[in-house]
Amino acid sequence: MAHYKELKREAYEANIALPAKGLINLTFGNASAVDRKRGVFAIKPSGVGYDDLRPEDMVIVDFEGERVEGKLNPSSDTPTHRRLLTAYPQIGGVVHTHSSHATAFAQAGRAIPIFGTTHADYFNGDVPVTRKMTPQEISTAYEWETGNVIVECIGNIDPLDLPGVLVNRHAPFTWGVSVAKAVEVAVAVECIAQMAIMSLQLAPSLPQIETELLTKHFQRKHGPNAYYGQKPPPT
Amino acid sequence: MAHYKELKREAYEANIALPAKGLINLTFGNASAVDRKRGVFAIKPSGVGYDDLRPEDMVIVDFEGERVEGKLNPSSDTPTHRRLLTAYPQIGGVVHTHSSHATAFAQAGRAIPIFGTTHADYFNGDVPVTRKMTPQEISTAYEWETGNVIVECIGNIDPLDLPGVLVNRHAPFTWGVSVAKAVEVAVAVECIAQMAIMSLQLAPSLPQIETELLTKHFQRKHGPNAYYGQKPPPT
Amino acid sequence: MAHYKELKREAYEANIALPAKGLINLTFGNASAVDRKRGVFAIKPSGVGYDDLRPEDMVIVDFEGERVEGKLNPSSDTPTHRRLLTAYPQIGGVVHTHSSHATAFAQAGRAIPIFGTTHADYFNGDVPVTRKMTPQEISTAYEWETGNVIVECIGNIDPLDLPGVLVNRHAPFTWGVSVAKAVEVAVAVECIAQMAIMSLQLAPSLPQIETELLTKHFQRKHGPNAYYGQKPPPT
Amino acid sequence: MAHYKELKREAYEANIALPAKGLINLTFGNASAVDRKRGVFAIKPSGVGYDDLRPEDMVIVDFEGERVEGKLNPSSDTPTHRRLLTAYPQIGGVVHTHSSHATAFAQAGRAIPIFGTTHADYFNGDVPVTRKMTPQEISTAYEWETGNVIVECIGNIDPLDLPGVLVNRHAPFTWGVSVAKAVEVAVAVECIAQMAIMSLQLAPSLPQIETELLTKHFQRKHGPNAYYGQKPPPT
Numbered sequence: 018m019a020h021y022k023e024l025k026r027e028a029y030e031a032n033i034a035l036p037a038k039g040l041i042n043l044t045f046g047n048a049s050a051v052d053r054k055r056g057v058f059a060i061k062p063s064g065v066g067y068d069d070l071r072p073e074d075m076v077i078v079d080f081e082g083e084r085v086e087g088k089l090n091p092s093s094d095t096p097t098h099r100r101l102l103t104a105y106p107q108i109g110g111v112v113h114t115h116s117s118h119a120t121a122f123a124q125a126g127r128a129i130p131i132f133g134t135t136h137a138d139y140f141n142g143d144v145p146v147t148r149k150m151t152p153q154e155i156s157t158a159y160e161w162e163t164g165n166v167i168v169e170c171i172g173n174i175d176p177l178d179l180p181g182v183l184v185n186r187h188a189p190f191t192w193g194v195s196v197a198k199a200v201e202v203a204v205a206v207e208c209i210a211q212m213a214i215m216s217l218q219l220a221p222s223l224p225q226i227e228t229e230l231l232t233k234h235f236q237r238k239h240g241p242n243a244y245y246g247q248k249p250p251p252t
Numbered sequence: 253m254a255h256y257k258e259l260k261r262e263a264y265e266a267n268i269a270l271p272a273k274g275l276i277n278l279t280f281g282n283a284s285a286v287d288r289k290r291g292v293f294a295i296k297p298s299g300v301g302y303d304d305l306r307p308e309d310m311v312i313v314d315f316e317g318e319r320v321e322g323k324l325n326p327s328s329d330t331p332t333h334r335r336l337l338t339a340y341p342q343i344g345g346v347v348h349t350h351s352s353h354a355t356a357f358a359q360a361g362r363a364i365p366i367f368g369t370t371h372a373d374y375f376n377g378d379v380p381v382t383r384k385m386t387p388q389e390i391s392t393a394y395e396w397e398t399g400n401v402i403v404e405c406i407g408n409i410d411p412l413d414l415p416g417v418l419v420n421r422h423a424p425f426t427w428g429v430s431v432a433k434a435v436e437v438a439v440a441v442e443c444i445a446q447m448a449i450m451s452l453q454l455a456p457s458l459p460q461i462e463t464e465l466l467t468k469h470f471q472r473k474h475g476p477n478a479y480y481g482q483k484p485p486p487t
Numbered sequence: 488m489a490h491y492k493e494l495k496r497e498a499y500e501a502n503i504a505l506p507a508k509g510l511i512n513l514t515f516g517n518a519s520a521v522d523r524k525r526g527v528f529a530i531k532p533s534g535v536g537y538d539d540l541r542p543e544d545m546v547i548v549d550f551e552g553e554r555v556e557g558k559l560n561p562s563s564d565t566p567t568h569r570r571l572l573t574a575y576p577q578i579g580g581v582v583h584t585h586s587s588h589a590t591a592f593a594q595a596g597r598a599i600p601i602f603g604t605t606h607a608d609y610f611n612g613d614v615p616v617t618r619k620m621t622p623q624e625i626s627t628a629y630e631w632e633t634g635n636v637i638v639e640c641i642g643n644i645d646p647l648d649l650p651g652v653l654v655n656r657h658a659p660f661t662w663g664v665s666v667a668k669a670v671e672v673a674v675a676v677e678c679i680a681q682m683a684i685m686s687l688q689l690a691p692s693l694p695q696i697e698t699e700l701l702t703k704h705f706q707r708k709h710g711p712n713a714y715y716g717q718k719p720p721p722t
Numbered sequence: 723m724a725h726y727k728e729l730k731r732e733a734y735e736a737n738i739a740l741p742a743k744g745l746i747n748l749t750f751g752n753a754s755a756v757d758r759k760r761g762v763f764a765i766k767p768s769g770v771g772y773d774d775l776r777p778e779d780m781v782i783v784d785f786e787g788e789r790v791e792g793k794l795n796p797s798s799d800t801p802t803h804r805r806l807l808t809a810y811p812q813i814g815g816v817v818h819t820h821s822s823h824a825t826a827f828a829q830a831g832r833a834i835p836i837f838g839t840t841h842a843d844y845f846n847g848d849v850p851v852t853r854k855m856t857p858q859e860i861s862t863a864y865e866w867e868t869g870n871v872i873v874e875c876i877g878n879i880d881p882l883d884l885p886g887v888l889v890n891r892h893a894p895f896t897w898g899v900s901v902a903k904a905v906e907v908a909v910a911v912e913c914i915a916q917m918a919i920m921s922l923q924l925a926p927s928l929p930q931i932e933t934e935l936l937t938k939h940f941q942r943k944h945g946p947n948a949y950y951g952q953k954p955p956p957t
Contacts, residue, residue, distance in 0.1 A: 042443045043436060045370060064481030093472060093480050115370045117443070121450030124368035125458055133594035134657045135515060135585045152464040159468055186461050187369045201513060208512045208587070214450060215591030215684060223595055226656050229622040233629055237563060245563045246534030277913045278906060280840060299951030328942060328950050350840045352913070356920030359838035360928055387934040394938055421931055422839045449920060603829035604892045605750060605820045671748060678747045678822070685826030685919060693830055696891055699857040703864055707798060715798045716769030 021059065021086055024052045025075040028059035028110075031196040032075075035114055036067045038204055045115035045188075049098040050196040051108075056080050058102055058110075062089035093160065100164020101192060105176045110196025112203045115188040118210035122146065123183035129209060131225050132216045136209040137234035138245075139180065143225070144206060145170050146183040163187070178239065181206050256294065256321055259287045260310040263294035263345075266431040267310075270349055271302045273439055280350035280423075284333040285431040286343075291315050293337055293345075297324035328395065335399020336427060340411045345431025347438045350423040353445035357381065358418035364444060366460050367451045371444040372469035373480075374415065378460070379441060380405050381418040398422070413474065416441050491529065491556055494522045495545040498529035498580075501666040502545075505584055506537045508674055515585035515658075517562040520666040521572050526550050528572055528580075532559035563630065570634020571662060575646045580666025582673045585658040588680035592616065593653035599679060601695050602686045606679040607704035608715075609650065613695070614676060615640050616653040633657070648709065651676050726764065726791055729757045730780040733764035733815075736901040737780075740819055741772045743909055750820035750893075754803040755901040756813075761785050763807055763815075767794035798865065805869020806897060810881045815901025817908045820893040823915035827851065828888035834914060836930050837921045841914040842939035843950075844885065848930070849911060850875050851888040868892070883944065886911050 031048035035041040044067070049060040059075040076087035078095055080103050092098070098111045122129050122144075129144035131137060136144075147166040154162035163184060170182050180202045181191035191202040216223055225231075238245045266283035270276040279302070284295040294310040311322035313330055315338050327333070333346045357364050357379075364379040366372060371379075382401040389397035398419060405417050415437045416426035426437040451458055460466075473480045501518035505511040514537070519530040529545040546557035548565055550573050562568070568581045592599050592614075599614040601607060606614075617636040624632035633654060640652050650672045651661035661672040686693055695701075708715045736753035740746040749772070754765040764780040781792035783800055785808050797803070803816045827834050827849075834849035836842060841849075852871040859867035868889055875887050885907045886896035896907040921928055930936075943950045 043439055045373075045443075062482070090482055115443075117446050118450060120368060120370060121447050121454060124447060124451040124461075125455040127454055132656070133590060135590060138515075149462065150465065152462075155464045155468050186367070186465055204512055208515075208585075211587050212591050212594060214453065215588060216594040218453070218684065218688070219591060219597055220595040226594075227619065227622075229625045230620065230656055233625050247532070247560055278909055280843075280913075297952070325952055350913075352916050353920060355838060355840060356917050356924060359917060359921040359931075360925040362924055384932065385935065387932075390934045390938050421837070421935055449923065453923070602891070603825060605825060608750075674748055678750075678820075681822050682826050682829060685823060686829040688919065688923070689826060689832055690830040696829075697854065697857075699860045700855065700891055703860050717767070717795055 020055075021052075021057070021077050022072075024050055024057075024059045024077070025072050027196060028061070028075045029070065029072040031110060031112065031200050032061045033067055033070060034200050035112070035203070038200070040114040040116040040203055040207055041067070042115070046113050047092040047094055047098075048110065048112045048196050048200065049095075049102065050110045051102050053106065057085055058098065060095055060098055061092050062087070063092050065089065094163075096158065096160035097164040097167070097190070100161055101167060101190070104164070104168050105192070107175070107177055107194070108192045108199075109194050110199045111190060111192045112196065112199040113188065113190050114203050114207070116203065116207035116210075118214055119144075119183060119189045119206050120187075121214065122210055123188050124186060126185050128183070129206070129213050130217075130223070131231065132213055132223060133209075133226060134230065134234045135205075135212060137226060137231045138238055139202060139205045139209070141178055141231065141235045141239075144181060144183060144189075144209070145179075147185045149185045255290075256287075256292070256312050257307075259285055259292070259294045259312070260307050262431060263296070263310045264305065264307040266345060266347065266435050267296045268302055268305060269435050270347070270438070273435070275349040275351040275438055275442055276302070277350070281348050282327040282329055282333075283345065283347045283431050283435065284330075284337065285345045286337050288341065292320055293333065295330055295333055296327050297322070298327050300324065329398075331393065331395035332399040332402070332425070335396055336402060336425070339399075339403050340427070342410070342412055342429070343427045343434075344429050345434045346425060346427045347431065347434040348423065348425050349438050349442070351438065351442035351445075353449055354379075354418060354424040354441050355422075356449065357445055358423050359421060361420050363418070364441070364448050365452075365458070366466065367448055367458060368461060369465065369469045370440075370447060372461060372466045373473055374437060374440045374444070376413055376466070376470045376474075379416060379418060379424075379444070380414075382420045384420045490525075491522075491527070491547050492542075494520055494527070494529045494547070495542050497666060498531070498545045499540065499542040501580060501582065501670050502531045503537055503540060504670050505582070505673070508670070510584040510586040510673055510677055511537070512585070516583050517564055517568075518580060518582045518666050518670065519565075519568040519572065520580045521578075523576065527555055528568065530565055530568055531562050532557070533562050535559065564633075566628065566630035567634040567637070567660070570631055571637060571660070574634070574638050575662070577645070577647055577664070578662045578669075579664050580669045581660060581662045582666065582669040583658065583660050584673050584677070586673065586677035586680075588684055589614075589653060589659040589676050590657075591684065592680055593658050594656060596655050598653070599676070599683050600687075600693070601701065602683055602693060603679075603696060604700065604704045605675075605682060607696060607701045608708055609672060609675045609679070611648055611701065611705045611709075614651060614653060614659075614679070615649075617655045619655045725760075726757075726762070726782050727777075729755055729762070729764045729782070730777050732901060733766070733780045734775065734777040736815060736817065736905050737766045738772055738775060739905050740817070740908070743905070745819040745821040745908055745912055746772070747820070751818050752797040752799055752803075753815065753817045753901050753905065754800075754807065755815045756807050758811065762790055763803065765800055765803055766797050767792070768797050770794065799868075801863065801865035802869040802872070802895070805866055806872060806881075806895070809869070809873050810897070812880070812882055812899070813897045813904075814899050815904045816895060816897045817901065817904040818893065818895050819908050819912070821908065821912035821915075823919055824849075824888060824894040824911050825892075826919065827915055828893050829891060831890050833888070834911070834918050835922075835928070836936065837918055837928060838914075838931060839935065839939045840910075840917060842931060842936045843943055844907060844910045844914070846883055846936070846940045846944075849886060849888060849894075849914070850884075852890045854890045
C-alpha cells in the first residue's frame with residue numbers, strides 16, 4: 018500500500034546503513050521505524066541478505082504483532098522491537114546489531130565503562146548490560162522477554178537519555194527519536210566499546226570519567242542548554 | 253566440457269567471495285563445490301591469485317582424486333576437500349581460509365569458546381580444534397591426513413550440526429549444504445573468533461553461554477522447529 | 488565573500504580527509520585553516536555530517552571569536568582552535584579527531600610512549616597527555632580552557648617540534664605549518680598509538696627508543712640538516 | 723631514457739601496491755627493483771605521496787649509489803636497499819614498510835615467533851629481529867648501516883630462504899626473486915605478525931610449531947620437492 022512507502026524507505030535506509038558502517042556481518046542485525054499515527058512499524062524481513070534487500074521488502078507490523086503488509090516473515094527479533102516501541106512512545110526506531118566490540122562486552126556480561134568524552138556525548142554513564150535471562154524467559158516468548166529485560170534495565174530513566182543497552186550474552190540494542198538516530202547511536206556504541214577495551218588494556222583499573230566532564234559533554238548535546246549542532250537537539 | 257559450467261561457476265563465486273569478505277590474504281584459502289550425481293567436485297587451481305581467477309580456471313576432480321577436466325593443478329589442499337566430501341554425502345561444499353582471528357585460535361591449539369548468541373546461531377558448542385597431527389601423518393599423505401583428523405574431530409556428530417573445525421597449528425575448514433553456506437559459516441567463524449578473543453580479554457575466566465540460551469539460538473536456525481528466515485532451513 | 492574562497496576550500500579538504508583516512512566516526516572531529524593576513528580562520532560547522540559538507544559551509548571566524556561569514560554555527564570546539572591559532576603564529580591549521588587508538592591513550596591518561604622510528608619521524612619524544620581539567624575550567628569556558636591546558640602542556644617547546652598532544656579523557660589535537668600538515672600528523676598519531684599499544688602488549692616494560700636513534704630520525708625530517716623529501720622541510 | 727621504462731614500471735607497481743594492500747600509511751615505505759645487467763635499480767623518490775606517484779618519478783640509482791636518471795631525490799632509505807641488492811645477487815627487489823603489527827614486534831625487539839602453517843609457507847623459522855644499532859652506526863652512514871645489520875642477521879642463510887627481517891626499533895624489510903615477490907612477503911609478514919600477537923594473547927607460553935609441520939609446509943613451496951602452485955617455484 019502506498020501510504021507505507023515512506024516508512025518502508027526510512028526502515029530500509031537504516032537497515033542497509035548497518036553493514037555499510039561495519040556494524041553487521043551476514044544477517045546479524047535489523048532496524049525498525051515506527052509510524053505512531055498509524056500504530057505500525059516497518060522492519061527488516063527475517064534472514065534476507067543486505068545485498069538483496071529492497072525497500073518494498075520491509076514488513077509492516079502493528080503493535081499487537083500482526084503483519085499488516087508484506088509477504089515475507091518479519092525479523093525473528095520483531096517482538097523485541099515491538100516491546101520497546103510500545104513501551105516508549107518517545108522513540109521513533111530501534112536498531113539491533115552484533116557489532117564486534119560491543120558484543121564482546123555483552124558476551125562478557127560487562128557494561129561499557131564510561132572513560133571519555135566520546136562516550137559522554139551519547140550516554141550519561143556506562144552503557145549498561147542487562148541481567149541474564151532466566152531459563153523460563155528463554156523457553157517461552159524469548160524475543161519478547163528480551164525486550165522485557167531491556168525495559169527492566171532502563172528502569173525509570175528516559176530512554177532518550179539512555180539510548181542503548183547491551184543484552185547479556187547477546188549484543189547491543191539502540192534507539193532514538195528516529196531510526197536514523199538509533200543507527201547513529203549504534204555507531205557510537207561500537208566506537209566507544211572499541212576505545213574502552215583498549216583503555217582497559219592500557220589501564221586495567223581505570224576509573225570512570227570525572228563527573229563534571231561527563232555532565233558537561235552530555236549536556237552539550239542533551240537538554241535545555243545544549244549548544245552542539247545547528248539547533249537545539251530534539252531531546 | 254559444458255556440463256561442468258554451472259559447477260565451476262558455483263565454485264568460482266565461493267572462491268572470490270573469500271578475499272572480498274576479508275577472510276583471505278594472498279592465496280591462503282580455497283573453496284570446492286560438489287556435483288553428487290556426476291561424482292566430481294570443482295576446486296580452485298593451486299597458487300593462482302584471486303585477481304586473475306576466472307570461472308573456467310576451476311579444476312574438476314573426481315572422488316578418487318583424478319583430474320577430470322582442466323589444465324591447471326588443483327589446490328594443494330585438494331585431498332583434504334576430497335576426504336571431507338567423500339566422508340559426508342550431506343555436504344555440498346568445503347571452504348578453507350586462514351582468516352586472522354580464527355587462525356590465531358588454531359595456532360594456539362584452542363577451541364573457540366561459545367560465549368554468546370552470535371556463535372550459537374551457527375554452532376551447538378565450541379568450534380573445536382583437532383588434535384595435532386603426528387610426524388608420520390605429516391610426512392606421508394599430509395593433506396589427506398588433514399582431512400582425517402577433521403573427520404576424527406567431528407566423530408559421530410552430523411557435520412551439518414558442526415559446520416566447521418580448526419585444524420591445530422593450521423586454520424579453519426568449514427562446510428555446509430552448499431559451498432555458499434560454507435562461505436557463510438567461514439564468515440561466522442572469523443566473526444565469533446574475533447568476539448571471543450575480546451571477551452576473553454575482558455573476562456579471562458568467562459564460562460560458556462548458558463545451556464538454555466545456546467539451545468534456543470541454535471534451534472532458531474536448525475532442526476524441525478527452526479523459525480528464523482523465510483522457510484525452514486535445509487538442515 | 489569571494490576572498491575567503493581559497494581558505495574555505497583548504498579547510499574543507501582537511502575536514503573531509505578525516506573520515507576518508509579512518510580518523511573519524513560520526514562528527515567526532517574538525518579541522519581549521521588560518522589566514523594570518525586577514526586575521527581569520529575557516530572551520531567546520533557544528534554537527535554537520537561529512538557526507539553533506541560543502542566548501543561553502545565552512546564558517547569564517549576572527550581571532551576574537553566572532554563569526555565573520557557563514558550562516559551555520561561553527562564547531563563547538565572553535566574556542567580550542569582559536570586558543571591554539573592565536574597562541575602560535577607559526578602554525579597554519581589545527582585538527583581534532585577522536586581516532587580510536589590515540590583516544591584510548593587519552594582516556595587512560597597516558598602519553599603515547601615513543602618506541603620506534605615511525606614515531607620519531609614526527610615527534611622528539613612521547614606524545615604527551617595534558618593534565619586533567621579542573622571542575623572550574625570545565626564549568627566555565629570549557630572549550631577555551633581545553634586550549635589552555637594544551638598550551639600549558641606544550642610549555643616552552645616550539646609547537647612545530649611538538650605537533651600534537653592528547654587532551655586527558657578526551658582525544659588528540661594536532662597542528663602544523665598548514666592544516667594539511669596537521670592532518671598528516673593526525674594520521675601519524677593514530678598509527679603510532681596503534682603500534683605502541685601492541686608493542687606494550689608484547690613487552691609491557693618496554694623502555695623508550697634509544698636517544699641516538701630518536702634524534703637521528705627526528706632530524707632526518709626536522710631542522711637545518713633534514714634530508715628527507717625533495718627539499719628542506721618548512722620547519 | 724626509454725631503456726629504464728620497464729624497470730621503472732616494475733618498481734612503480736610494487737610501490738603503489740603497498741598502500742593498496744594496507745601496509746603503509748603516509749609515506750612510510752618504499753620498494754626497489756633491480757636490473758642486474760645494467761647494474762642499476764629503480765626506487766621511489768623521497769617523501770612523495772603515493773597518490774601523486776607516477777612511473778616516471780622512479781629514480782634510477784647505480785650500485786655505487788649515484789643517481790643515473792631522474793630529477794627527484796631517491797628515497798632516504800636508498801643506501802639500505804643498495805646494501806641488500808649488492809650483497810645478494812639472487813634477489814630482484816627489496817620492500818620496506820612500517821606495517822602495524824610487524825612494526826609492533828620490531829619496536830618491542832622481538833622476533834615474530836613461528837606458530838602455524840601460514841608462517842611456515844614463507845619462513846623456515848621465526849622472522850628474526852636485528853640487533854640494535856650502535857650510536858656510531860646511527861650517527862655515521864645510518865641507512866647503509868641499517869643494511870649491514872640486516873646482512874649480519876641473515877648470516878650464512880640463503881636470503882631467498884629467509885625473505886625478510888625486522889630491524890630493531892624500526893620496521894620490516896623483505897625481498898625476493900622479484901620486487902613483486904618482495905611485496906607478497908611483506909603482506910605475509912604483516913599477516914603472520916597479526917596472528918602471532920593474538921596467539922600470544924591466547925597462549926602466552928605457546929611453543930613454536932612442531933618441526934615436522936614446519937618443514938612440510940616450507941618445503942611445499944620451497945626447494946626441489948615443492949608442489950604448491952602451477953610449476954616449481956623459482957627458489
